[in-house]
Every structure is written in structure tokens, then in C-alpha cells.
Amino acid sequence: MEQHGYAIRSHALAMIRQGASYAEVSNRLNVPHGTISWWRHEERRALGITIERTHDCPRCCPRDFDRRAYSYVLGLYLGDGHIVSKPKQHHLSIFCCDSWPGLITAAEDAMRAVMPLPRVRRRQLTGCTEVKSFTRHWTCLFPQHGPGKKYRRRVALEAWQQDIVEAHPWEFIRGLIHSxxxxxxxxxxxxxxxxxxxxxxxxxxxxxxxxxxxxxxxxxxxxxxxxxxxxxxxxxxxxxxxxxxxxxxxxxxxxxxxx
Missing domain, CATH: 3.10.28.10 (Homing endonucleases)
Known part of the structure; x- marks a missing residue:
């Protein structure tokens, strides 16, 4: 691995503190993006600075959101989705058969419509695609999350979820059928x-x-x-x-x- 001297590291961090993006610093100093990110992380830790990631969870910061899209994602989640929520790993995953590329796109679009800020990506598996949205706040929107398989535990909607399903039943049905x-x-x-x-x-x-x-x-x-x-x-x-x-x-x- 290429080693970068103290002067390069100090210059990079100074640029970041002055508002330069990681991409700008990486291009100008010919230092990998990940290295700069690690330097910045180490600097914050040394200074005792904790970073609270920004989020747009409509349950934690009440706001209007796309309830129609949520009803669809709820159906997808109950049918063939799961949430991983553990230290340093938080995401909602929906598994879609590769035979239906439109479904893959619909799942991705609906996730972004509900919470636009979290990163969404696809992971190719054998015969299917995993659509993943990365944020711990999916557990806020899907309180049905819990240990073990869904069919082995009680699954009931909360009152606010029931209101959304009653307002958009077809989207909920569509999500369940699609999953x-x-x-x-x-x-x-x-x-x-x-x-x-x-x-x-x-x-x-x-x-x-x-x-x-x-x-x-x-x-x-x-x-x-x-x-x-x-x-x-x-x-x-x-x-x-x-x-x-x-x-x-x-x-x-x-x-x-x-x-």
C-alpha cells in the first residue's frame, strides 16, 4: 500500500476543513478517497468529535412523506424482505427475481420515495437481485422487525400503518403480490x-x-x-x-x- 507523508496528510485535512470535497482533495493530491476518509475519521476521534449522521426518517423527524410508496414497500417487506440492524450494519433488503427487472426498479424507486437520503444499491445474487437501502431508521418505519423469521412471530400493523394501508390498499396488495x-x-x-x-x-x-x-x-x-x-x-x-x-x-x- 502506498504510504503518504505527514505533509500530504496535513494538507488534505486542511483542505477538508476549508470545505473541499473528498473527491477534490483526492484528485488534487492523488490520494485515494478512502484514505482521506480514514484520516478525517481519525482526526475527529482524536478531538473527541462525534458525528450524527443526517437522516430523513419521517417517524423520528415528523414530516410529510410518500405514503403511497410506503404502502408498497410495506407489502414488499412483509412478503420477501428483511432488515439487518446491528452495530455498523443497518439496511433494508428486498429480494427480487431477475426475471422481473421492472419489479427491481419499482422497489428501488419506492425506497427512495419514502426516504431519499439513505444510499440505495443493488447486489447481484444467483438468480435474484438484492435491493438495499442503508439506514438504521427502517426499523422505525417497520416495527414488525424482530429476531427470527416473520412467520414464527406475531405480525400486526400499528395504528399509523393501518391508516396508510386503508388510504392506499392497492399499493399494499401490489407489494405483497410482487414479493x-x-x-x-x-x-x-x-x-x-x-x-x-x-x-x-x-x-x-x-x-x-x-x-x-x-x-x-x-x-x-x-x-x-x-x-x-x-x-x-x-x-x-x-x-x-x-x-x-x-x-x-x-x-x-x-x-x-x-x-
């Missing part, structure tokens, strides 16, 4: 006038092990007038099915297939 649901097309054949014809009919499924999360989904369906049935997998009521023609039409108008 743990699908739109499929079933088909059958029937002989009509001596000729066998093929008939296709679409339906929606939502599959989740948590009784509480399935109940939140079906309650949102009730709000918007969508009829549903429960299909058990063995003795486990694992799937919620929407198959009635008029209900599927409503889902198509407001949710649609993953893309």
Missing part, C-alpha cells in the same frame, strides 16, 4: 359443437407461511372488493387464491402481472 404472489393462467378444454376448444382463465395467488401476513393480505382484498378463497397445502392454509372473473379483472386493473 410473495403471482398471476398465472390456467386452461382447460371443452367440446363445443363437436370441436374441442381451449379455454384460458387467469387467477392470482399469494403464498405465505405467516397466518398474520395472509390475514393482512385478505383484509386489504376485502377493502377493495376482491373476493378470495384459501387453498390449503396439506393441512396448512398456505395459499390465498383470487379466481372469480370480476375480482381478477380488479386485480388486473390495479396490480397486474410481475414485469
Amino acid at each position: 410473495d404472489g403471482c398471476r398465472i393462467v390456467n386452461w382447460t378444454t371443452k367440446v363445443v359443437g363437436g370441436e374441442r376448444k381451449r379455454y384460458e382463465y387467469p387467477r392470482y395467488f399469494f403464498s405465505n407461511k405467516s397466518d398474520d401476513i395472509r390475514a393482512l393480505f385478505t383484509e386489504a382484498l376485502r377493502m377493495v372488493g376482491v373476493r378470495w378463497t384459501i387453498l390449503a397445502r396439506g393441512a396448512d392454509p398456505f395459499n390465498v387464491s383470487v379466481a372469480r372473473k370480476e375480482s381478477v379483472a380488479l386485480m388486473d386493473a390495479h396490480v397486474g402481472a410481475k414485469y
Whole structure:
């Protein structure tokens, strides 16, 4: 690793204190950005200066925020998301199948709409993309966070979350479908006038092990007038099915297939 002398370090820190950006200092002195950041961190620590990171959490600093986007992200989180919250590592992760690039972009855009300040990035995994937003304050917005898998603990919305879902139920439903649901097309054949014809009919499924999360989904369906049935997998009521023609039409108008 290239070593930089005391004079270069002092010059770099003086420039930073005078308002220069890390990029400016790095380019001018030919010192890596990370090295400058470390020097600045060490200087603050020596002076006993603690830095409080800026944030735009609407729960900690009450402000107006995009509740429609929040309702969608809430659905994504309950379906197939998780929060990491431990020393020096805090982020919300939503896992999206690579077959649906539009969903990946929608998740990223919605996270930024709710809290614009945190850094958001994508991490490519095998067959899927992890969309990550880095801030400890996602735990403020998702009090359902806790140890262990969501289906093994009680999941209930707080009053302020319930108000948002009631105001934007379709976004909540869409988030749940985009995470743990699908739109499929079933088909059958029937002989009509001596000729066998093929008939296709679409339906929606939502599959989740948590009784509480399935109940939140079906309650949102009730709000918007969508009829549903429960299909058990063995003795486990694992799937919620929407198959009635008029209900599927409503889902198509407001949710649609993953893309």
C-alpha cells in the first residue's frame, strides 16, 4: 500500500476543513478517497468529535412523506424482505427475481420515495437481485422487525400503518403480490359443437407461511372488493387464491402481472 507523508496528510485535512470535497482533495493530491476518509475519521476521534449522521426518517423527524410508496414497500417487506440492524450494519433488503427487472426498479424507486437520503444499491445474487437501502431508521418505519423469521412471530400493523394501508390498499396488495404472489393462467378444454376448444382463465395467488401476513393480505382484498378463497397445502392454509372473473379483472386493473 502506498504510504503518504505527514505533509500530504496535513494538507488534505486542511483542505477538508476549508470545505473541499473528498473527491477534490483526492484528485488534487492523488490520494485515494478512502484514505482521506480514514484520516478525517481519525482526526475527529482524536478531538473527541462525534458525528450524527443526517437522516430523513419521517417517524423520528415528523414530516410529510410518500405514503403511497410506503404502502408498497410495506407489502414488499412483509412478503420477501428483511432488515439487518446491528452495530455498523443497518439496511433494508428486498429480494427480487431477475426475471422481473421492472419489479427491481419499482422497489428501488419506492425506497427512495419514502426516504431519499439513505444510499440505495443493488447486489447481484444467483438468480435474484438484492435491493438495499442503508439506514438504521427502517426499523422505525417497520416495527414488525424482530429476531427470527416473520412467520414464527406475531405480525400486526400499528395504528399509523393501518391508516396508510386503508388510504392506499392497492399499493399494499401490489407489494405483497410482487414479493410473495403471482398471476398465472390456467386452461382447460371443452367440446363445443363437436370441436374441442381451449379455454384460458387467469387467477392470482399469494403464498405465505405467516397466518398474520395472509390475514393482512385478505383484509386489504376485502377493502377493495376482491373476493378470495384459501387453498390449503396439506393441512396448512398456505395459499390465498383470487379466481372469480370480476375480482381478477380488479386485480388486473390495479396490480397486474410481475414485469
